[in-house]
Amino acid sequence: MAENQIRKTAEKPLTSAMEDYLEAIFDLDQDKKFVRVRDIAKKMAVKMPSVTSMLKTLNERNLVNYEKYEYVELTEQGADIGREIRQRHEVIRKFLTEILKIDFKTADEDACRMEHALSPVTLESLADFMEFIQICPMGGDRMNLFEEYRKQQAEKTEKNH
Amino acid sequence: MAENQIRKTAEKPLTSAMEDYLEAIFDLDQDKKFVRVRDIAKKMAVKMPSVTSMLKTLNERNLVNYEKYEYVELTEQGADIGREIRQRHEVIRKFLTEILKIDFKTADEDACRMEHALSPVTLESLADFMEFIQICPMGGDRMNLFEEYRKQQAEKTEKNH
DNA sequence: AAATTATGTTAGTCATACCTAATAAAGGCA
DNA sequence: TGCCTTTATTAGGTATGACTAACATAATTT
Numbered sequence: 439m440a441e442n443q444i445r446k447t448a449e450k451p452l453t454s455a456m457e458d459y460l461e462a463i464f465d466l467d468q469d470k471k472f473v474r475v476r477d478i479a480k481k482m483a484v485k486m487p488s489v490t491s492m493l494k495t496l497n498e499r500n501l502v503n504y505e506k507y508e509y510v511e512l513t514e515q516g517a518d519i520g521r522e523i524r525q526r527h528e529v530i531r532k533f534l535t536e537i538l539k540i541d542f543k544t545a546d547e548d549a550c551r552m553e554h555a556l557s558p559v560t561l562e563s564l565a566d567f568m569e570f571i572q573i574c575p576m577g578g579d580r581m582n583l584f585e586e587y588r589k590q591q592a593e594k595t596e597k598n599h
Numbered sequence: 600m601a602e603n604q605i606r607k608t609a610e611k612p613l614t615s616a617m618e619d620y621l622e623a624i625f626d627l628d629q630d631k632k633f634v635r636v637r638d639i640a641k642k643m644a645v646k647m648p649s650v651t652s653m654l655k656t657l658n659e660r661n662l663v664n665y666e667k668y669e670y671v672e673l674t675e676q677g678a679d680i681g682r683e684i685r686q687r688h689e690v691i692r693k694f695l696t697e698i699l700k701i702d703f704k705t706a707d708e709d710a711c712r713m714e715h716a717l718s719p720v721t722l723e724s725l726a727d728f729m730e731f732i733q734i735c736p737m738g739g740d741r742m743n744l745f746e747e748y749r750k751q752q753a754e755k756t757e758k759n760h
Numbered sequence: 761a762a763a764t765t766a767t768g769t770t771a772g773t774c775a776t777a778c779c780t781a782a783t784a785a786a787g788g789c790a
Numbered sequence: 791t792g793c794c795t796t797t798a799t800t801a802g803g804t805a806t807g808a809c810t811a812a813c814a815t816a817a818t819t820t
Contacts, residue, residue, distance in 0.1 A: 453776070453777085455776075455777065474797075474798090475797070475798060475799090476796085476798080484777090484778070484779090485778080485779065486797075486798065486799085487778090487779075487799070487800080487801095488777070488778055488779075489798090490799055490800085491777075491778090491799095492777080495776095506785090506798080506799070507784095507786070507797085507798060534721060537728070538721060538724040538725060538728060539724060540718075540720060540721050540724060544718050544720055544721065545721075547718065548716060548717055548718050548721050551715070551716035551717075552716045552717070554712070554716075555709060555712035555713045555715075555716050556709055556713070557705050557708065557709050559701060559705055560695060560699060560701050560706075560709050562752075563699040563700060563701060563749065564699060566748060566749050566752045567698070567699060569748075569752075570748045570749075573748075587727060587731045587734075588727050588731075591723075591730075614806070614807085616806075616807065616808095635768090636767070636768060637766085645807090645808070645809090646809065647767075647769085648768085648769070648771095648808090648809075648810085649808055649809075650768090651768065651769055651770085652769095652807075652808090653807080656806095656807095667768080667815090668767085668768065668769085668814095668815065668816070
């Protein structure tokens with residue numbers, strides 16, 4: 439069962455932009471029945487021609503099935519990548535909100551950039567860390583201490599203003 | 600004392616590439632007496648013409664003092680930014696090596712990408728977190744537990760291969 | 761000082777990824 | 791059915807940041 443032959447064929451690596459599009463399409467695919475250019479454009483905060491253009495690229499790379507004026511579908515390979523990026527995003531955001539206490543919006547935006555920056559080993563370690571924390575939590579006390587510490591820091595920063 | 604007027608003048612934001620160059624120049628400036636195109640090129644793993652071209656851009660933005668065939672100098676503003684990026688880099692790398700137990704080389708590479716991805720609040724929180732850990736360490740036991748957990752995970756991953 | 765080597769610059773390309781304006785196709789409604 | 795709106799595509803342009811090849815200057819050596 440050679441099931442991890444999936445992403446091997448010595449392809450050029452994906453750009454961050456390509457990964458972002460695949461993630462967006464993967465997300466939309468779960469919410470809505472059909473994925474269209476309009477929706478992708480909205481989600482990515484770009485104009486439609488940018489989407490069309492990227493879809494051509496992704497189509498050539500067999501990551502989406504795309505034909506003019508038709509709904510967009512991820513190929514199996516494309517879905518695998520979209521899902522992976524999605525998971526990265528979630529692990530990172532969880533870390534940012536739960537450990538570093540960053541507000542959701544900022545955490546989400548940061549995660550969106552960080553998901554392309556972490557090497558696989560780092561991502562894996564972060565995922566383990568988050569799992570570990572869940573199983574064996576830092577304990578209420580401990581995190582409260584960190585929160586207090588943060589507040590003190592914030593006050594100091596105020597003064598330096 | 601209006602000392603934080605420094606970066607305000609409604610400038611276009613810097614690109615990641617610009618930040619990287621400023622950081623590299625800042626570093627070189629500390630090691631060596633003079634910073635030259637050659638050194639920057641080596642450090643950034645690009646060819647010299649790319650450096651020349653970027654120096655022109657940075658010069659126009661008053662981040663370096665640059666004249667043809669002469670040594671490169673950071674302006675005060677440029678040095679501030681270079682230093683800041685450097686500090687970001689170090690905080691992130693420290694987190695990656697000390698908390699997530701990533702090897703130095705990988706951590707350094709990841710930090711290099713992450714330093715552009717974290718919002719100021721996130722960076723600050725991460726810095727606080729690292730300081731906090733130092734003052735009030737997770738305790739030998741705790742980190743050992745995480746390390747063991749990691750090993751177990753690694754074994755699981757092996758099997759899935 | 762002249763020749764050689766090392767360093768730096770210019771000119772011209774390429775790839776990525778965005779944009780606007782103009783055009784085309786699809787879908788809904790009178 | 792034909793018009794009108796929405797959605798999508800094409801054409802063509804911009805900015806960034808890399809590259810190679812060719813040329814220019816600076817520095818070192820003989």
